[in-house]
Amino acid sequence: xxxxxxxxxxxxxxxxxxxxxxxxxxxxxxxxxxxxxxxxxxxxxxxxxxxxxxxxxxxxxxxxxxxxxxxxxxxxxxxxxxxxxxxxxxxxxxxxxxxxxxxxxxxxxxxxxxxxxxxxxxxxxxxxxxxxx
Amino acid sequence: xxxxxxxxxxxxxxxxxxxxxxxxxxxxxxxxxxxxxxxxxxxxxxxxxxxxxxxxxxxxxxxxxxxxxxxxxxxxxxxxxxxxxxxxxxxxxxxxxxxxxxxxxxxxxxxxxxxxxxxxxxxxxxxxxxxxxxxxxxxxxxxxxxxxxxxxxxxxxxxxxxxxxxxxxxxxxxxxxxxxxxxxxxxxxxxxxxxxxxxxxxxxxxxxxxxxxxxxxxxxxxxxxxxxxxxxxxxxxxxxxxxxxxxxxxxxxxxxxxxxxxxxxxxxxxxxxxxxxxxxxxxxxxxxxxxxxxxxxxxxxxxxxxxxxxxxxxxxxxxxxxxxxxxxxxxxxxxxxxxxxxxxxxxxxxxxxxxxxxxxxxxxxxxxxxxxxxxxxxxxx
Numbered sequence: 001x002x003x004x005x006x007x008x009x010x011x012x013x014x015x016x017x018x019x020x021x022x023x024x025x026x027x028x029x030x031x032x033x034x035x036x037x038x039x040x041x042x043x044x045x046x047x048x049x050x051x052x053x054x055x056x057x058x059x060x061x062x063x064x065x066x067x068x069x070x071x072x073x074x075x076x077x078x079x080x081x082x083x084x085x086x087x088x089x090x091x092x093x094x095x096x097x098x099x100x101x102x103x104x105x106x107x108x109x110x111x112x113x114x115x116x117x118x119x120x121x122x123x124x125x126x127x128x129x130x131x132x133x
Numbered sequence: 134x135x136x137x138x139x140x141x142x143x144x145x146x147x148x149x150x151x152x153x154x155x156x157x158x159x160x161x162x163x164x165x166x167x168x169x170x171x172x173x174x175x176x177x178x179x180x181x182x183x184x185x186x187x188x189x190x191x192x193x194x195x196x197x198x199x200x201x202x203x204x205x206x207x208x209x210x211x212x213x214x215x216x217x218x219x220x221x222x223x224x225x226x227x228x229x230x231x232x233x234x235x236x237x238x239x240x241x242x243x244x245x246x247x248x249x250x251x252x253x254x255x256x257x258x259x260x261x262x263x264x265x266x267x268x269x270x271x272x273x274x275x276x277x278x279x280x281x282x283x284x285x286x287x288x289x290x291x292x293x294x295x296x297x298x299x300x301x302x303x304x305x306x307x308x309x310x311x312x313x314x315x316x317x318x319x320x321x322x323x324x325x326x327x328x329x330x331x332x333x334x335x336x337x338x339x340x341x342x343x344x345x346x347x348x349x350x351x352x353x354x355x356x357x358x359x360x361x362x363x364x365x366x367x368x369x370x371x372x373x374x375x376x377x378x379x380x381x382x383x384x385x386x387x388x389x390x391x392x393x394x395x396x397x398x399x400x401x402x403x404x405x406x407x408x409x410x411x412x413x414x415x416x417x418x419x420x421x422x423x424x425x426x427x428x429x430x431x432x433x434x435x436x437x438x439x440x441x442x443x444x445x446x447x448x449x450x451x452x453x454x455x456x457x458x459x460x461x462x463x464x465x466x467x468x469x470x471x472x473x474x475x476x477x478x479x480x481x482x483x484x485x486x487x488x489x490x491x492x493x494x495x496x497x498x499x500x501x502x503x504x505x506x507x508x509x510x511x512x513x514x
Contacts, residue, residue, distance in 0.1 A: 012263050037373060041260065043501075047371040067281070067378065069273035070326040071265065078265040084325075086274055086378075093372065095261040106281050117263065124264055 009116065009123040016041055017112075017125055018058065025112040025125040026058040027089065038090050061111040063087030063094065063127055068104045077118035087112075087127050097126040134228045138351035138358035139512070141170025141344035142469040147457040148308045150338045151244040155187050159195035159240035162340035162462075166236065167199065170344040171354055174200035177344075178232035181207045181222035183215035183239040183461040186246030195238055205232065212497030213408055214366070215239065216341070216464025217508035221364045223345050224510075233350045239466070240340035241459035249336075259500055269333060269411060271498065273325035275378045276413035280327070282379055283431050285416065287327045291318035293412035294332050294454050296440045301451020303441075303482040308337050308457030318412075332412035337457025341466035359472045362489075362511045363394030369502035383507040384421035384495060391491070391509040392423070399423035402511070403487035404474045405445060406467035408495040409452040415439075418493060419447070446484045449474060464494040468510055475514040489513050 011017065018026050030039045032046035033053040040059060045052055068085040071078070078097065085098040087110055098104060099115065108129075115126035143165025145158050159182070167174055180201065182192025192206045205226070211218040216239030223235035243249060259266075279285040295315055301307040313331055321331040351358035367390065370382030392399060399422060407422070409415040416430045424445055425433035433439065439447040450456055450470040453463055471490035473479045490512050497505015 013260060016260070039373065048373060067274040067277040069270055069277060069328075070323075071267075071270055071273075072323040072325065073267070073269065075265050075267045075270070076262055082265060084265050084270050084274070095264060095266050097265045106277070122263075126264075 010121070012117055012122040012124045019114045019123070023113045024061040025114055026060045027094065027112070029057050029059045030054040031057040038092050040089070040092055040094060059090045059092065061113065062130065063089045063110045063112060065098070065104060065106055065108045065110055065127070066093055067106065068098060085127055099126045099128050101129055135230060136348040137224050137227045137345055137361045138348050139343050139345050139361060139472050140351050140354050140358050141166040141172065142472050143169055143343070144306055144341040144466055144469055145339050146306050147337050147339035147459060149244050151242070153242070153338065154245060155184070155191065155240050155242040156194060156198060158242060158338060158340040159191070159238055160198045162240070162342035163195060163199045163236060163238055166342040166344050172234065172344060176234055177201050177204060177236050179205040179223060179226050179235035181209055181219040181235070181237050183209050183211070183219035183464065184241060185210050185212070185215060185461050186241065186243070186248065191240065192238065195240065196236070210461070211508070212505045213410065213460060214464055214494040214496035214506040214508040215461040216466065217468070217492065217494040217510065218366060218464065218506070220343065220465055220468050220510060221366050221508060224361055224364045227345055227347050234344070234346040236342055236344050237465055238340065238342040239462035239464055241461045242338045243336040243459060244338050268498065269325045269328055272411035272414055273328045275417065276327050278378045279413055279416060282377060283428065285413070285431050287319060288315055289416070289431055289434060290327055290332055290412045291315045292434060293409065293415050294318045297409060297448055297452040297454035300441050300449050300482050301455025303480070304451045304456065307451045307455050308335060309455050328411055328413065332454070334410045334453035334458040337459045339457065339459035339462050339466070341462050341469050343465060343469055343472070357476065357514070359475050360513045362397065362513050363391045364510050365390035365394060366506060366508045368506050369497070369499060369504035372501055372503055375503045379417055380421055381417070381495065381503050381507060383504060384418060387507040387509045388422045391511050395511040397489060397511065402445060402489050402491050404449060404471060404484040404490040405447045406450060406470050406492045407447060408493060409448055409454050410458060412454060415447065415452070422491065422493065441482060441484070449479065449482050449484055464508065467494065468492045468512070471512050475512055
């Protein structure tokens with residue numbers, strides 16, 4: 001994917017995530033004003049405490065690998081083999097493909113970045129190794 | 134509430150039978166159950182039918198072909214827990230005195246369904262499905278957590294499939310009646326690491342049915358009714374409240390309600406049937422059902438306790454892995470298996486001396502939830 005592509009490719013779902021100019025992704029989430037629980041995608045009720053005051057927030061791009069699987073069957077937008085994972089983003093388990101990771105390990109540090117899905121006409125997100133600064 | 138008994142069971146052979154269609158399969162199961170109970174179809178007062186990929190009002194179509202019409206019929210869908218939910222529907226009606234005699238049936242013709250030859254597709258609004266998730270991947274992610282948190286190995290997962298096929302080889306109704314070795318399971322095609330092909334249940338056609346009635350009516354038909362001690366159905370909990378993937382809130386709560394309702398302890402259960410769509414999943418249910426202490430599921434599996442001949446055999450039928458999984462029929466089928474075991478009619482796969490049995494099904498993927506539902510029945514002879 002070209003460096004600028006993520007700026008004008010349609011997201012696979014509206015109001016789900018925001019791509020920064022450097023390609024990192026922040027997920028559009030909600031945070032409960034009462035107990036602080038975070039939700040993705042956005043929601044209007046806190047199922048942890050019953051609170052109904054939720055503020056818009058963004059989570060990511062930092063994530064930590066929670067579980068993973070090397071997938072050897074084709075799925076909707078992916079050809080095998082590919083790595084699929086659950087990453088913890090502010091404690092929330094988020095599913096996404098894992099790119100550029102050859103030896104996955106639970107706990108490894110990742111970051112969310114944009115990824116073109118399927119034939120490239122839609123933009124999604126994936127976990128990538130976190131860049132060390 | 135009245136005590137309810139099961140007095141008749143019926144099951145078709147499971148397998149790929151596109152030529153048979155859902156009517157023929159469902160009606161065969163109902164006829165077998167009625168014959169087993171020795172009951173005239175005109176005596177049936179209520180029924181529930183579980184199906185997913187079939188026409189509207191499936192239950193009416195099945196019942197009418199077996200001589201039953203003009204009664205209360207409910208069609209249910211609850212993903213893989215649909216069959217159990219049909220059983221529970223009839224149990225509730227009889228327990229609460231709506232009627233005395235009812236039939237629960239579950240049927241699926243996967244080979245003639247819109248998803249024949251395909252994977253069960255993600256729900257249309259499913260975000261994860263767009264990003265590469267699929268049912269086997271979901272269970273592979275659970276398997277990885279079992280490796281991380283419980284020290285499970287690829288061989289442990291393969292052992293669940295070996296165990297299922299040992300039992301299934303003894304079941305004339307099973308789709309796959311062939312034993313497999315750990316090496317064969319591990320060498321089969323990789324689907325979603327660590328899950329290989331022989332750790333996935335196949336898509337299958339089949340039906341199962343059972344006849345239930347109030348205990349006072351049961352005595353008129355048989356000297357040995359199988360008592361339904363309890364029935365529980367709990368919908369999936371919120372994912373944010375599920376600390377890890379190796380335990381289901383709905384699985385633990387359905388178990389708690391079932392044991393409490395039956396007034397029995399997990400240690401009293403002698404035979405168990407669970408949803409084993411993918412081999413690693415069965416291991417999760419050991420702890421949620423309290424069959425072993427928390428944290429000890431892998432040791433429990435390795436001890437052989439859950440194999441035929443063990444302390445509490447799990448899936449002596451062969452499970453979904455060996456029998457095949459006609460989605461909405463399996464939940465009725467696994468209650469029928471417990472009935473057979475408690476009657477002492479299970480032939481070479483008989484669990485000796487079983488007095489109490491438990492049938493569990495977990496079903497469905499719902500965005501934001503850990504699962505769709507968990508349904509449990511505890512039976513006694």
